[in-house]
Amino acid sequence: MPELPRTRLPGVGELLTHAVEAVGGTERTGQVKMAEAVGRAIRTGEHLAVQAGTGTGKSLAYLVPAIRHAVEREATVVVSTATIALQRQLVDRDLPRLAKALKKPLGREPTFAILKGRRNYLCLHRLDSGAPEEPDDAALFDPFAVSRMGKEVKRLHEWSSDTETGDRDELVPGVSDQAWRQVSVTAKECLGAARCPIGTDCFAEQARAEAGRADVVVTNHALLAIDALQGYQVLPEHDLVIIDEAHELVDRVTSVATAELTSAMITAATRRCGKLIDADIADRLMEAGDGLALVLDDLSPGRMDALPQPLQGVLPAVRDAAHGCLSMLGAERKEELEEATARKLARTLLEEVHDTAVRLLEAFEPDQAHQRDVVWLSGDQYSANPRPPALRVAPLAVAGLLRERVFGLNTTVLTSATLTLGGTFDTLARQWGLPPLASFGKSETESAGAAEQKSSGTATEKPAPSDEDNLRWTGIDVGSPFDHKRNGILYVARHLPPPGRDGLGAATLDEIAELIEAAGGRALGLFSSMRAAKQATEELRDRVEHPILCQGDDSTSLLVRKFSEDVRTCLFGTLSLWQGVDVPGPSLQLVLVDRLPFPRPDDPVSSARQRAVEARGGNGFLTVSATHAALLLAQGTGRLHRSIEDKGVVAVLDSRLATARYGGFLRASLPPFWPTSDPQVARDALRRLDAAAPA
Structure with a gap:
């Protein structure tokens, strides 16, 4: 079917009415107000925060204008959620029904895809070549041994022949994290589609390719944070982000930006690089890890306001030893696949150890007002199920990251049943990196009213970019159908x-x-x-x-x-x-x-x-x-x-x-x-x- 001219696409209100009728629902006042506000944000480029009580039907309220925009502009829209339950609701129920309902008025059936972090997909290369030795096990399990782990891995091998997506969530009942690690890789551990012998069949690459072709990509706050934090692009090109369950955004981004350092990590890094570099260089890292273990065992768990004296000696030793291993390992080179894989895995762990040690050493600012990170020692070694101590470092705020890498790049809609704390959006806006609404010279009530009074207009409502522009946004509470x-x-x-x-x-x-x-x-x-x-x-x-x-x-x-x-x-x-x-x-x-x-x-x-x-x-x-x-x-x-x-x-x-x-x-x-x-x-x-x- 030929694409309809852009001017002939029905408006948001008409599409919403059609969609609600098609899925057998009832149009609600709050749902209509929200859909209109989202459509206006798309046209103007002004960010939007929408509080929509349970029962409003907010998924349809943001999906309808988002899909219209994607079809009209041949663009991709990213929808980010905090929970697996909402992801499944969107992908398994809301989007399939909505795509069929909007096919006729839009001139074609909208497409959608789900995208998760690479760790969520089965890695066929690791499945074929086997996982590296785990630091806590003297010998890696036999994949076919009679044990829980062996049974799980055997089941994963069998499942790999049947699955079309390689998505872990497709596996019911699931398997333990330890078993899944044997058949998956992180983005940093991946060889890359060009070098991997099974790259053309890679499940993660197939998911990314499908996402790049889709009108709507459903992802999670963690992947959104990774896309903002990393120096490479994870999500497909997009110009609109809709953040559902936005009340959890700061905690999820903070979690992704948190790092830890343990002696077990250093042991694993040493083992992975041990056969690739001189033994003396690797031994220095092992000795530094042993020193860290002794120091951490003597420290009390809790927040660190200053770097303890014992850590002042051992952390630079860890940093320098990891740097020495990285230097000896050298840059990536043309080599046999098995050695390339081993080198990639070693480099990944060494960089994590080195970069975390550097971050821990730089976290302690004399002026607390300028401190960027908080450091603490976690561990419950005295509990019934003891865990070894770990040094952890987390950002004190993620507002700057969100402001620069999310709001600064794309029109963003944030929504949840809970966004006004103390009766105002400004409380959460500060955590997101958005300026207070008062800075625009209007109260929150006026802001919501102004949002409803703006003309419908066209895409030309979006002003030309300017270095002097502040991030502008509108907050609107569309209420709840509940009395x-x-x-x-x-x-x-x-x-x-x-x-x-x-x-x-x-x-x-x-x-x-x-x-x-x-x-x-x-x-x-x-x-x-x-x-x-x-x-x-x-x-x-x-x-x-x-x-x-x-x-x-x-x-x-x-x-x-x-x-x-x-x-x-x-x-x-x-x-x-x-x-x-x-x-x-x-x-x-x-x-x-x-x-x-x-x-x-x-x-x-x-x-x-x-x-x-x-x-x-x-x-x-x-x-x-x-x-x-x-x-x-x-x-x-x-x-x-x-x-x-x-x-x-x-x-x-x-x-x-x-x-x-x-x-x-x-x-x-x-x-x-x-x-x-x-x-x-x-x-x-x-x-x-x-x-x-x-x-």
Whole structure:
């Protein structure tokens, strides 16, 4: 079918109406507003942040204008998500249905692809040649030995003949990370399609090629970060990025930009280069690694504000020894494939050891206000499952990276159900590297209004680039289809004493028991620590008549399914449940929060970021700790309403939400529930809901 002239493509509103009707959905006001705002951002090049409550239908709202743009301009659009669940929803459900629905009005069927990091794809060359010796094993396992590892690798060999994508997620049930490492490579370990003997059949290269031809490429925040961090292009050429689950962007980018150094890494690097260079040079690196192991064993875990004296000697030794090995290894050369592979693997590990040692040595600035990284020693060598100590280094901020390598290069749309913290987009905007909306001379309310009043225009709305231009963006909250005030109560237990460090107090446990009994079960308990979740489970199982499941008793997905299927069951847990539970209906009518989810005082990254803000004259607690708590609290309370019919109570058992000065900031970050501090009001509401719920 010949391509339609660009001027004949239907507008965003018309396409959205057509798409919603085709998939059997219902058009929502917030969805229409969001689609129009995304279309306007594409035309003007102005970045956009959209808060869209659960049930808005935000996937269609950004996919429709994005696909229209891709077809009209013959361009590629990148959609980045934080979770595998959303990736699968987009690729397996939303995009196939939408592509068929829009085929006729657009003149052709839009195409889409999923792209992940190279480590997620089976490497046929490694499968054929075998993995290098692992540093923790005296001898590498036999791939066909009678063991769990052997069975997994044998299964991977068999699967390699059947799979068409080589994508690890296609493998159900999955295999352990240790087994997968034997059949996959990182981008740095890869020989490259031109040198690899199986390069023409490479699954990762095929995925990249497919992504380069697609209208929409679905990826994840980690790969988006790698694309921004690396000196080479990972994602296909694109001019529009849509970041869904944008509230997790900073944490995911920080994780990718975090490096670690261990003695095991140095041992592995030494073994890989040992046969390729002089033994004396390799021995120096091994000795430096042994020295690092001795030093780390004597240090206490935690954040390092200054480089300890023992590390001042051993880290330069590691750096210099790794540099010596790299120099002896030399540049890539024409050689036999087996030797080229060994050299590539050795260089990859040596560079990681060297570069991390350099970064650790450069991390300690006398002026805390100019410090870029935080360093800490991690390790739980005294636990039941000890792990060796590791030196870790993470960026204090990723705003500069995002500003330069994401917002500075492409029109960007950020969306989530939770973007306004304390009632403003500016809190997260600072972390993203965007200027405050006030810098544009308009309030946030005016900004949203202005976004709705701009003319429809054409692509010429996008101004010519200028070095003097600031990054311009608009924030808009399109609301939620849920009536939070009518269907939800925020109960803050103002009468309870503030939480202490010695676990849940008797009064808090009594409060939880009374609320669960009033609700008839149906409770999701979100706790600030695993210890608190287990304490509540153990002490309340004998006190309440309803079953209580606790995270860790089984796989989280199985526990959530049991909780959803039995309306009288309660589920207690910690961090992953705050954002990972989607249970509509009468099984969930009470969300319990034991305490405000501030980061742990000994969390190295959060504490260092807070200190850095204070060194620059800011309020470190509000900027870092309160923002973290507000984001997690908004996500956690959002578990209550997953459909229009859902009703219930969010019970926050931390009186500081009502009494502390920062309580207003946290409450302004939550959905507009009807508020109360009266426990009787909360219990009576739960009893009425229990009585009205289906048997």
